[in-house]
Amino acid sequence: ERVSGRGPDAAGWRHFSTQDRIAFLWRAWTEPDLRSRFRARLKRIARVGVVVFVLAAGAQLYGLIEAYPGDQVRAQLAFGDWNEALDRGRDLPDLEDEDLALLELGAQLQGDRARITAEELEGGLEAIFKLGDAWQRAAEYAGLLVLTGRGSMAPVVEVCEALQSGDAEVARQLLEGCPERWRALLEPALAQ
Numbered sequence: 001e002r003v004s005g006r007g008p009d010a011a012g013w014r015h016f017s018t019q020d021r022i023a024f025l026w027r028a029w030t031e032p033d034l035r036s037r038f039r040a041r042l043k044r045i046a047r048v049g050v051v052v053f054v055l056a057a058g059a060q061l062y063g064l065i066e067a068y069p070g071d072q073v074r075a076q077l078a079f080g081d082w083n084e085a086l087d088r089g090r091d092l093p094d095l096e097d098e099d100l101a102l103l104e105l106g107a108q109l110q111g112d113r114a115r116i117t118a119e120e121l122e123g124g125l126e127a128i129f130k131l132g133d134a135w136q137r138a139a140e141y142a143g144l145l146v147l148t149g150r151g152s153m154a155p156v157v158e159v160c161e162a163l164q165s166g167d168a169e170v171a172r173q174l175l176e177g178c179p180e181r182w183r184a185l186l187e188p189a190l191a192q
Contacts, residue, residue: 080115082106129185135164
């Protein structure tokens with residue numbers, strides 16, 4: 001009661017009320033088997049906690065192991081090593097044919113060079129846009145940029161695919177989702 005500093009019925013988020021704690025201490029003092037039951041219950045709770053922790057850690061480790069091959073491909077793409085990304089990507093069982101084709105294109109563009117940067121791909125895409133009608137190739141280059149982790153390029157892919165199929169109205173609607181730099185390069189094609 002002296003240590004509590006609060007009323008006997010006040011409970012906190014970490015402790016029972018002072019009155020309940022005093023009652024527990026009195027019972028533990030007068031009933032020796034209560035202490036052994038309480039310790040046994042704490043041990044059971046600790047064991048359950050350890051089991052839950054081990055199961056959660058195992059599930060997390062399993063997830064990391066499963067994701068590792070795909071993470072390796074993404075890392076190689078971030079480094080601009082399309083040849084290595086293609087080699088690793090071929091081993092991925094769930095890699096879509098479209099993504100494999102993009103990896104092959106990226107490796108072809110890289111050739112014997114050590115790497116091809118996202119900035120080089122952007123420069124290539126800009127040059128394709130200036131040609132004005134190579135929409136399939138533009139969609140491929142924008143897709144390469146998506147694979148490098150530039151998810152904001154996905155609408156550019158969609159616009160180029162719509163232009164390739166001749167659906168200018170859909171392309172106009174999709175244009176709003178494009179990053180400003182690419183929107184400015186695509187707008188002249190839609191004005192025609």
